[in-house]
Amino acid sequence: MKITRPVLLKGAIALTMGGLLMACQPKIDEADTASAQVSSAQNVNADRLVYPVTTKGDVVDTYFGQDVPDPFRWLEDDRSPETQAWVAAQNITTQEYLQNIPYRNEIADVVRDMLDYERVSAPFKEGDYTYFYKNDGLQNQSVVYRQKDDGQAEIFLDPNGFSEDGTVSLAGLSFTNDGTLAAYQTSTGGSDWREITIINTTTMEQIGDTLKEIKFSGMQWYKNAGIYYSSYDKPEGSELSEKTDQHKLYFHELNTPQAQDVKVFGHSDAEKHRYIGAQVSDDNRYLMVSAADSTSGNRAFLKDLSKPNSEWMTVKDSVASDVYMLTNVGSKLYFVTNHDAPNTKIVMVDASEPNISNWKDVISETDNVLVPSTAGGFIFAKYMVDAISKVYQYDLSGKQIREVTLPNIGTAGTFNGKAKDTSTFYTFSNYITPSSIYAYDMNTGESSLFNKPKAKFDGDKYVSTQIFYTSKDGTKVPMIITHSKDTVLNGKTPTILFGYGGFNISLTPRFSATVSAWLKLGGIYAVPNIRGGGEYGKAWHSAGIQMNKQNVFDDFIAAAEYLIDENYTSSEYLAIRGGSNGGLLVGAVMTQRPELAQVALPAVGVLDMLRYHTFTAGAGWAYDYGTSAQSAEMFKYLKAYSPVHNVRAGIEYPATMITTADRDDRVVPAHSFKFAAMLQQYQVGDNPTIIRIETDAGHGAGTPISKTIEQFADIYGFTLYNMGIMSLGQLKAE
Template identity: 60%
Template structure:
């Protein structure tokens, strides 16, 4: 069975001061001498229109000139941060707040029960195991994988009987992985380390071996060159990787950008998902008991999403948005698995459905105005019960083996640390299994949901969290966070950083803007391609609401987002620079004319469109692309772009080029800086020490540029 590694939920914006409000100063407004950034003469032509790309040379992550530019930019940024008098105090506060034990939900494999644990400040979670009521022992400790904690365990999967474990590691945050197989009793490695694996699961067949996915290593830079043809391989234990055969993805009709596998738990059927973008997939099935059998198409066109949820013998259960924009669960016989034979198990409702299975049941986890409601069904689709959750927030888990006697789920919101509950699937009773001991008391905080109106009249939800004694007098330092893309829903979660921010009198607001998945496919579609401006308008309207309702003011409003959210922050910064005081675009997609030419970026075209798609699409992208819309002489918000040198998801060239444009064209005195982590990637697996350092720097930058000269005592 496969298990996700616990991720530290971190908003890299924190605060570190008690009321009363600190003194304000103009110290943040100072002229900086930026490193010289050479302008080249590259010009591209799109549909007869010429577009200059003077910083194209920064796309070469292997050149000495780019390396020197990165070094010079970091020297400037860190010299600026070092002058902030309370930066070290913030870091100390973060370390103190982070230093508490965190546990993951236990799971059973073979003769052992496993669980993840972090004692507080460990860079990576440690995997423990124990037999029955025996003493826990360390099974895998990723903190020993590298001296600086930058090598992480990215995924883990056990063979059917639990006697073997395969785990993937990421070095320096890269999406390229290595897979190592060990004997769980002895800890000895089985066979060679598998290398150059990317965007892959580990799907066992008995104890024989497993399926994994990867691309051919590209010519040029492994961190930025395009990766187009994803292939599914089978690795048989005891054989070298060079002998692994391509199972799917080599024939012309099988070429796709993303290919993944599922194996039914009886090892009877292999299902392969194939897609060219991040939305929509084809689905194929193969009978593993018939060596001569080929693949049979279940869904032949990638117009919708469909995935295997579970299987009982020849009965397959799928989660899909085909003919159900909010998703439904259907079942079909493996002999006739095509859509015309599907039968509803859990029909579509007015709310977006996420689902998991365990103990022979299906758990329907609905998103209702961005918060969770969970219902338990049997495999025939009969409602067993609605599960009472500990409060209003997000619930996850409820997954496990079909014969499990108990399951576990987690619950959290913006003011409640993530806690684990033990759940009896037969009685519906739940009990607290673990609640972390922190210095944060949820009773002292409020998390309220409001609805505001966007420019076109659309009603948008937003959750605003703050300390109970906060006064809405328009002076509160506020962080507005958003994402708005790829059908991803921002549901309530707890982070140490946000807790510190609120504890110090700050407001943390999350807008559930269009482009996400909070209200199903229609909400997603309303924010993609030629509708992308809706996403920006929704976020701008959120900022205006916070000001109009006297939560904050423009000079106390910071915006933050990462990846697609980095695009959001940079785009609204160029469109409404007057509305925000500080902008923190993290690992953002910022060059919308060329994003699809790097790594797997072409797979994002469903959301963005491409500059070669049509003249209309080109003009639309050019109209909001942050790199191309930094205006000469405009006073932009104080900006600190953040990225990392090993980000091969959204390559750092996006951030490099945007920062260069800001430094060359900004007409005000606000700093326009870029902070580049070394030996780090898109964010997953980042060691705690690095997360804390970045959080301290980001928050110092925000407070300093809101005019705070000191932290109150």
């Protein structure tokens, strides 16, 4: 089936290395188009979308004796006028295309309507107050409230006042044990570079100066004296893309200048690591430092803060596994680890001799992945069973008290609290159940509904089913497919296949207002738990990394083929979507199997696999990916699937909308820029390739609701339009 659609854009905007031409004249006559500076590889037929011209450079890199051209290297310079002009030109082209989709505003209304309900977080106790986050529905940022006992709730922090456009967000909040002091992080435009403000929670007055230039950091209080935080030295070049390598841990004493902050760890070659974090025990006696070179595996060290000038004690000196502190009772420390336990276990050790050789199992490894938390002197062992939650309550000796009866099949979260608490709260949701909050009595095991959101989505009209399909090598992979009960499986239902497949991250069923909008429009939403994730522990993760990365793509391709074979959809009505590492997934699959899907939606993707490790903290991703400098074999493997390096001439790729943001300092937008340039140069046929570059936004965290509505109106509009849907009425009729 050939998808046809009316032509939306006939004009062209030419971009040269000198800048943007005719910036105020987005449409030009076809006669002018013929004289524009367009490379010979770009088709300027008036029946097709015409793109800004991207000048090709002559950069060539040599890897193990093989020359690899990088013609769009200049787009990596985010500070250059040429790159900025290119971004402006692409956005004009993209917005002109999107604004002409006839039902874009209707979709925005559906997304807005699905978001427009009160959303409340699980409450948590700090000092004399109970705190919670709440969004009235369409507020750009959620507001932090607090109340005493049954008193009136009051606003504690309102991030909507941090900036006029809602692009400055609250990125973290931490209290002292007595709740009298708090530290909070803010992010501007979604940047990973943060600021920390410390306040008195009674008077709300700021204490001391704002701490600046902080990245990838928690905030750990030591008594009421100050906080531990982590950061890198500020880059001399681009803050957006410059490599950040050596993480450092500091202690900030209240009412002292940041310049006087004490250097705690990471300030010597022996302590050099890319990621350093701190944990202070609940009783403020112990400081545990995690030191990692990549996103998997860490070393760990312990200091007794009750003894002045105490020496560091080694907890674990290998990065072959992970460990972190769960809680402590006096000198008894409880650790969570996957050392000799790929599915994770809990161990106990005395702080006087914390080395790995002295660990004793408290909750041993099982066949399912463990994600624990503590409250009321209990351990809540949350297990993933085929990506579905099961929760058990244990005492600190490892004795099972009971299984927690959950409301349904889905994902349970939180179960956090102080040691003295007698009750806690947990959240529960799945793809068709908005997140509700339950109060849990830790003595009786009884759950009671605390808050049920009044969402405008009727989950009773939809079905969410888990199936298992077979991947290329015979591996069984679970997938949850969600759609209206009225959906007719005739192969013509617009379907989004969403995936990630990396970094031990698990995709468990959770409600999303933006996904509910897609379901409301009549679409199918499918999420496979492909290898590279953490759904089945370290073995599942390892099966999708480095020289096994192709398994991830094969699993995703097999999921698409299952949906097609079972008549949920067809290639003409299938869109593939993923973000970050999931953006890599989409880029690799669309270049390996360009005929598989009609639409491709790679978001903030890692798309240049030969150079990803040279930007920001990218070198830390080598555990999952390997690097092009690692070995000739690894270079060849990466090049074989790197999306930027596998766009070929003469191929009709899916209709593609690449999404990124101008302030993404985690996966720099240059990945998306270069991929867009390659696709625009080589794409044949009528399928459009556009890039949507969000301004004043980052990798995704803290995105204001107003931008979210616009973004998903564009994503869903582009998807449906390129499936041949000319009106939403047509979609519902089918």
